[in-house]
Amino acid sequence: MQRFSYVRPKSVEDALAAFAAAGPAARYIAGGTTLYDLMKLNVERPHAIIDVTAIQALGEVNTSGEVLRFGALATMSAVATDQTVSRDYPVLAEALWKAASQQLRNMATVGGNLLQRTRCMYFRNGASGVSTGNAYPCNKREPGSGCAAIGGLDRGQAVLGQSSACTAVSPGDWPVALMAMDASVEVQSFQGKRSLRLVDLYRLPGSTPHLEFTLKPEEIITAIIVPKSALGKRSTYHKIRDRESYAFALASAAVALELEGQLVRQARIALGGVATRPWRSVVAERSLIGRRLTPETALAAGRAAFAGAKAGRHNAYKIELGARTVADALLLASQRPA
Amino acid sequence: MKLAKKECMSSTEALDESGGAVMGASTQDSSPTAGISRRGALAASALLAGAVIPLARAEARTAASRSSSDIDGHLAVNITVNGERAAVSIDPRTSLLDLLRERLGLTGAKKGCDHGQCGACTVHVEGKRVASCLTLAAKADGTNVVTIEGLSMNGRLHPVQQAFIDHDALQCGYCTPGQIMAAVACVQEGNATSRDRIREYMSGNICRCGAYVGIVAAIEDAVVKMGRN
Numbered sequence: 001m002q003r004f005s006y007v008r009p010k011s012v013e014d015a016l017a018a019f020a021a022a023g024p025a026a027r028y029i030a031g032g033t034t035l036y037d038l039m040k041l042n043v044e045r046p047h048a049i050i051d052v053t054a055i056q057a058l059g060e061v062n063t064s065g066e067v068l069r070f071g072a073l074a075t076m077s078a079v080a081t082d083q084t085v086s087r088d089y090p091v092l093a094e095a096l097w098k099a100a101s102q103q104l105r106n107m108a109t110v111g112g113n114l115l116q117r118t119r120c121m122y123f124r125n126g127a128s129g130v131s132t133g134n135a136y137p138c139n140k141r142e143p144g145s146g147c148a149a150i151g152g153l154d155r156g157q158a159v160l161g162q163s164s165a166c167t168a169v170s171p172g173d174w175p176v177a178l179m180a181m182d183a184s185v186e187v188q189s190f191q192g193k194r195s196l197r198l199v200d201l202y203r204l205p206g207s208t209p210h211l212e213f214t215l216k217p218e219e220i221i222t223a224i225i226v227p228k229s230a231l232g233k234r235s236t237y238h239k240i241r242d243r244e245s246y247a248f249a250l251a252s253a254a255v256a257l258e259l260e261g262q263l264v265r266q267a268r269i270a271l272g273g274v275a276t277r278p279w280r281s282v283v284a285e286r287s288l289i290g291r292r293l294t295p296e297t298a299l300a301a302g303r304a305a306f307a308g309a310k311a312g313r314h315n316a317y318k319i320e321l322g323a324r325t326v327a328d329a330l331l332l333a334s335q336r337p338a
Numbered sequence: 339m340k341l342a343k344k345e346c347m348s349s350t351e352a353l354d355e356s357g358g359a360v361m362g363a364s365t366q367d368s369s370p371t372a373g374i375s376r377r378g379a380l381a382a383s384a385l386l387a388g389a390v391i392p393l394a395r396a397e398a399r400t401a402a403s404r405s406s407s408d409i410d411g412h413l414a415v416n417i418t419v420n421g422e423r424a425a426v427s428i429d430p431r432t433s434l435l436d437l438l439r440e441r442l443g444l445t446g447a448k449k450g451c452d453h454g455q456c457g458a459c460t461v462h463v464e465g466k467r468v469a470s471c472l473t474l475a476a477k478a479d480g481t482n483v484v485t486i487e488g489l490s491m492n493g494r495l496h497p498v499q500q501a502f503i504d505h506d507a508l509q510c511g512y513c514t515p516g517q518i519m520a521a522v523a524c525v526q527e528g529n530a531t532s533r534d535r536i537r538e539y540m541s542g543n544i545c546r547c548g549a550y551v552g553i554v555a556a557i558e559d560a561v562v563k564m565g566r567n
Contacts, residue, residue, distance in 0.1 A: 001431050003411060003429075003430075003431065004430060004431070005406075005407050005411065005430070006406060006407045006413055006430035006474075006476050007406040007407070008406065008476070008479075029474070032472060032473070032474055032477070033454055033469075033472050036433075036472055036474060037453050037454060037472055039431075040452065040453065041453075049430065049474075051474075051476065051477065053477065077466075100542070101457065101469075101541060101542020101543075102467060102520070102523070102524070102527070102529070102539055102542060103454070103457060103460055103467050103468050103469045103520065103542050104454055104469060104472070104542065106466045106467060106468050107468050107469065107472065107473065244541075245537070245538050245541035246541035246542055
């Protein structure tokens with residue numbers, strides 16, 4: 001692991017100043033469950049670590065106002081067990097609960113989790129200088145070096161949103177659920193505060209897969225805002241994994257429904273485990289509006305969500321699995337009391 | 339830990355800051371000395387390495403620049419482990435797991451995957467279970483840490499420890515300290531309310547021997563006993 005300096009500022013302003021002083025090779029650290037992990041693998045090589053976890057104001061959770069407001073430093077376990085979240089927004093609580101182990105949820109923050117990096121094994125395990133031996137090329141890790149996953153062991157790779165440079169899956173559960181609930185984030189830099197919709201935080205890989213987020217280098221996510229919605233109660237996060245618990249998604253779906261009798265008035269559908277960024281499918285949502293929710297219409301919506309999907313060598317199963325995950329999620333959500 | 343501290347202090351006096359004596363110490367440890375267990379030797383060498391820490395200097399640093407590394411990259415960390423305070427000067431790259439094992443001689447928490455995937459390194463920080471391998475030791479500055487070594491009270495095993503014995507909840511034992519620390523937290527969190535819930539909330543602790551049936555049974559048993567105590 002590369003050497004780094006370490007500071008723990010107590011305010012956002014001090015953190016920004018520390019970042020400016022340290023230069024572009026600085027990284028903020030919150031829970032550290034992604035960054036420190038990748039530093040051990042030589043994938044992340046910051047010269048300066050700015051630990052933001054002493055900024056107490058960023059840890060607050062407020063679900064009693066007009067919106068759900070999650071301070072970026074609230075832990076995943078704290079938000080998962082918030083009463084309002086678990087009662088009125090099961091999609092959010094389940095996405096957190098099905099992510100990681102309790103040990104990691106106690107460490108990881110809801111803001112940091114938005115920036116979790118891919119689990120693509122070529123990205124993680126191919127860096128030079130690690131005992132894994134030969135380095136694999138990876139455009140995300142070393143821009144322009146190539147992609148070993150394309151044509152390689154691609155069982156876990158994306159079927160939506162990939163490019164000829166990168167097929168790495170966006171690994172998160174929480175961002176997918178937030179996407180379905182129209183969340184936005186507040187960010188702060190020297191230029192002040194701004195708000196951006198979560199959907200605008202993520203880039204497609206295109207020819208620059210090393211650029212994953214639209215944040216400026218020094219910007220800090222300070223809070224996540226979710227508009228309160230009647231859709232929350234009839235919602236679920238359905239996650240299909242290689243084992244029953246504690247694994248990344250092969251395919252997942254965050255769905256929320258507003259029903260009138262048996263007719264769908266509104267639907268939200270977002271996908272995880274299958275795309276290069278958290279993936280909202282408006283086409284699938286629209287296919288349900290004004291129709292009865294049945295196993296057939298639910299599966300049709302699932303298929304619509306994957307209409308543009310493209311498989312590699314070993315991941316075609318994700319297209320069928322993903323469509324059925326959406327269908328099952330819709331039926332599960334529809335059975336919840338409004 | 340108490341004995342360890344004494345040795346630590348006396349060794350400090352004998353060693354210079356460059357840690358020149360550490361080499362000799364580890365050579366000595368690797369010799370086949372009768373009556374010294376592997377665990378004992380490991381802990382002793384950790385303490386000799388740890389003894390290089392000049393406590394006074396670490397404390398001075400703490401006062402001057404709390405929670406930031408100095409120019410030569412050292413970081414002062416004050417930590418309370420199992421009720422005992424320790425002041426150490428660390429490389430900022432150090433994990434809490436390595437601090438516990440290599441510097442404080444507490445080898446109960448195990449290094450399995452070193453990437454937060456197996457749970458063998460589970461300890462409690464401020465009453466919450468965490469993966470100590472993915473916790474920067476720097477982040478543990480000013481916190482209370484409890485490891486498997488701090489679980490028994492007045493010579494009596496913690497109910498979860500006793501339940502693991504009673505239910506044969508292990509085979510090789512390597513994952514056991516992490517399993518027990520996770521299990522204690524699982525009960526304290528109120529997540530040990532059913533077999534399914536125990537399985538879900540213990541899923542971050544992998545057991546290669548496959549002792550899961552015994553582990554779940556032990557936790558179910560311990561819940562009852564912890565409720566009574």
